Amino acid sequence: MEQRRINLADIVSGQALPWDITDLAGHLLLRQGQIVHSGLQIERLIERGLFISGTAGPSKKENPPVVKPEQASALRIINQAIKRLERLLFNIGNETEVQSKIIEVAKAIRYAVSINSDVAVATILLNQDVGEYAVRHCIDTAILVAHVGNQNGKSEAELVSVTAAALTMNLGMLREHGHLQTNGNQLTDGERKVIYRHPAESVRLLREAGVKDEDWLNCILQHHENEDGSGYSSGKRGGEMMSNAKLLMLTDRYCARVVARTYRKKMLPNAALRDILLNEKNKIDALLAASFLRELGIYPCGTFVKLENGEVGVVTSQGVSSTTPIVHALLGPHGAPLAFPIKRDTARALTKIREVLHADAASVRFNMHQLWGSDANL
Template identity: 50%
Template structure:
């Protein structure tokens, strides 16, 4: 037996083993594919000494190992889409075939989100420094709109147009958007006029660039209309508003609430969801609420949480219940950093979520790759 010792760093709690594992005498302890989900068992095994069997270079013929394609990085694709989108939007007046180019960005976003929807949603909370607020917010809105549209069984072509519309929804105030978000005081009358007019201005700019898809333009024009007629620019009500525009509108509002501003702290995701579907229920289409709750949950991926046992961690994927996702704990109950992230199923009583936290309250350091692996590498 040509053995190599492995350590805690080689083992990921809750993930299948990549090798057969032996003790110091060569006795098989665990077979490849076995999942260890108990911290104490893992620590006990490591303390006894764990080894994997490697082929003998001199006496054994080299093994022919099929190369496993490296998993594409969701984070990398989304960041590339961010940069391409920002370049397109700021230079839209000089672009030829803008429709095709924006749809290419939309297809990249769809591809990335479908690789791993949990990582895509986590980007909304954890990937805030990638670009300007204007570009980032449109991308966040597009990701949420995409996942909701898919769970509603919209056709692929319709989903693509919804994503494209979300990506371009604020082009009518693109150059002022970041200034508005950083401003400490209330907007002036002139600034408010720009905000109120931006859906119409956005349609004008898109048409000027050769974009003439009717649903795309309708979504951009109507994404600030409200169910009760209190929205703008035309004060439309209920059935007068396109359903796809309503999806983008809700995604827009949710993402605006959970991301930071210079002048205010973001809302924690449970508060953002409650505020949207309960406190503002008159302005939204309640029929859409179940789809948003299903896709986002009370604690979407990327949310920092404290568990009932005192551990602090980050939500890494949806669970079977909207209020009980899967969390990877990073800090022990006393606040000491754990040696490696420990997966917790929060539907179990001991590991239930006590509260959502702001990142500053959680005070944990990690990269997205640390929690999601190579699919979240930069």
């Protein structure tokens, strides 16, 4: 179904809706012909980032101009999900129907991944200025949970549940998370207790807010456990852990490593993968690690690289193997910006990857739309 995002010109107070209105995940919320009675209602609908169904026809009372439906954008849906989740989590004590609202965001993330998984994965590296770190990290983790989970034969209900767990895993230390992110000092005893207790505290807050999905809640309780029993809070071993908790643990750790902090640079994506998959191999499920690496590749989408011919570009999709992705070059061999991105296959000798770069070392300015088109519209 084709969609475009609603704006203030689409809804008139007191008049019948000329279109169906859907949520982020494409579910029908308001039917054509229903009446919105106040400006406040209109503002709330716009703020939620809802969509006009491209298949809806004009009402009999209205003859609106013909508008070409706008293609759904994975990037835009992710940014809307960040804003929506931020409001929900920071105001959880005053929210109603929390479980259904979180599930709506989880389905929106899965929808964004279904539109273009390359764009969705690239936002983890290229979209870090949007929203509060604590919330954006949960969105990043949810994206990878949805992307990797799609390939593991799980049911839709199970995938929505683990994606919702990713979105809410750090609720119990939400307000402390920003401080911990920027704190370059040694952790205090109080901070260690907050970190150690946050899985259980997250579950407590979610139960109080009306969440009853036990798989969702147990996944959060176990997302810092390890295969060898060295994790927390219960010291469970691999056979005692939910498979979804293992997936959440792995994606959470990767996303945390590739984000910059005031006291350290973010790790390069390939180095983060090596650190987890090799240095922590006793802590993670080997089969899951293989699946994770297969779906993400050694050079995940959004990674900055320098090629053998001297060009600098960004990984935009996976190639014929996990070590030979497709790259779009943005700078020429002598550092001059190219007139337009040039697609390069890194399986070729001349354009194979020479090194991975930090964003500041790449010294390249671009927007995601230039590389992925309408799937990355803002």
